[in-house]
Amino acid sequence: MFQRMMSGTLGPVLVVVTALMVIWYGFAVFLNTPWQNDKNTRAEVVMAPMEFVGATLSQKRPLLPGPHQIAAELFKTTVQTPPTSKKSLIFHGWITLSSTVLGFAFGTLLGIVLAVAIVHNQTSNRSLMPWIIASQTVPIIAIAPMVIVVLNAVGISGIVPKALISTYLSFFPIVVGMVKGLRAPEAIQLDLVHTYSASPWQTFWKLRWPMAMPYLFTSMKVGIAAALVGAVVAELPTGSAGGYGARLLAGSYYGQTIQIWSALIAAATLAALLVLAVGLTERLVNASMGARP
């Protein structure tokens, strides 16, 4: 039983995660020691070693909180706080999620349209592809806050500007993946549908599109993670409007490390859930298209 577990993936992952936790606690004690020493000398308290370690792991604003402190904060802000409260991470998660999904939907649509144009039109292939690649070397995410502020200045506010940043980040993997996917049919397969005297339209829907599906879903997994990053960064300047990015910025202003870490973990969980959702959709679509598992 133990042998089987260790030869799979689950066992090693659990061991590595446990090791990381131990290292984390070690660092937390080490990093929080100076402050605790300061506090103790000022209060003229002498602590036993175990008591001291416990104190470093229960500070209010530690340099590095222990995992249990983050877990407690997460529990407090998701389960014990009503989702309508501004202190609830579910409330902020909903804001981030909605702009992520909207931007990702735009990005996927844009990516597919561009890919179809590139595959079917020589000029688009020549003129668009170099600029699409160049567009991603512009650190748009670094100027995302500026885009938001400028759009706000002209009265465009709310979810759309944030979604635009997500769109910009997520369309690129989709274009690259879909161009590869739509070109996946080999000459022999194209020849076959040609002998069936298929129109270009039929060739697209019955050959190219189905063959591009695996590529599309692989890119969508990359794209939705990128869209989330875009939404979080876009929320940095819109402090009052909420979202995980706003939580990060507020936490960094007031030195609330536990709040920063819990927002970070919540965003990571959201990313994992979104990728999982895309994976499930992929299975459903594959099954409905008659793919064998």
Next chain:
Amino acid sequence: MSAQSPSARNETSQSETRWPRQPFTPLQLAIGLAVALFSLGTLAAGLTVGTPNYPIALFGALALATVARFWWPVSFWLDFALFLYGTGILFSALGAGGEIGSSFWLALATLWLLAWLFAERLSQAIAGGSASARFGFIVPTLFGISILLVWELITRGAGIPTILLPPPSMIFDRIMNSWPILLADFRQTILKAVLVGYVLGSGAGFLVAIAIDRSPFLKRGLLPLGNFVAALPIIGIAPIMVMWFGFDWQSKAAVVIVMTFFPMLVSTIAGLNASGHIERDLMRTYAAGYFSTLLRLRLPAAAPMIFNALKINTTLALIGAIVAEFFGTPTVGMGFRISTEVGRMNVDMVWAEIAMAAVVGSAFYGLVTLIERAVTFWHPTVRDGRA
């Protein structure tokens, strides 16, 4: 135009009603008709609406004359020449300071359509072999230039407030005038934070990958985690790093290290597994040891994936360094400049920083690509690229 081949001229002299050598695609037909329509509009508006604008009307008339393409072969270089001519006309109309009316916008639309038609016909000619592939670079370049042109002409023609979107010429002026500031920001953000972080992060990812590659247990444990972490919004650790390492470039470099580490780790591990069993067996028959196999077979085989990660990391490093500066920084740096100048509504300065980031990012990416081509010259994608 001179580029028209002699054979084409012969064909037309033989039979005047002959259809052009390259038949129109439906798309070209549509664009050609649109050119005719818009140039007619330009001509009419230039003569009748408001004070007559004869240069623009002349451009409209010339563009309208290209309707002849439906009866005689008109070289696509003529479309290109008209595009250049029309650009000059529109800029002089802006410079003259007269009213910007409907004729200006119709001419701009005609101009854009002409550029599109030219690109369509040129790439058709290249694909058909009747134009040299050396002209291939024109199509993407023209696309970039025409976007800048349309941006400049629309922002100036419509009088869009510069706070919203400054014209490219204004951004260029700002770059020229604020050279020392830009240089200082470049030194702080790129030379310190990005380069140090990129080298350390990618290097650490590479070395850790080689180290854990010897243990299948660690590989199975770390690979799923690495893949998971690579999809996370790591940029969020920026405030924590600023808290730990202070306001100067060290904290930014730390963010870059963490961001670049995981893509490199995952790609290197995957790349080291890229060599096949047959090749490894061959190395065994040569009695090659672990390090010899690593150096002569597995690392070269992993090179394409390693370079893939290096290319992804160029963008990530730039993003990490700039975003980290939003959370606290000394009074220099690209991220600092962007966030403060937005507050002062000096949008041209912000765009100057963006332009610099874009140029630096593209150059960084291009440099890694060049090194990749030199190192993995044997790989099919590189050989295809050279052919």
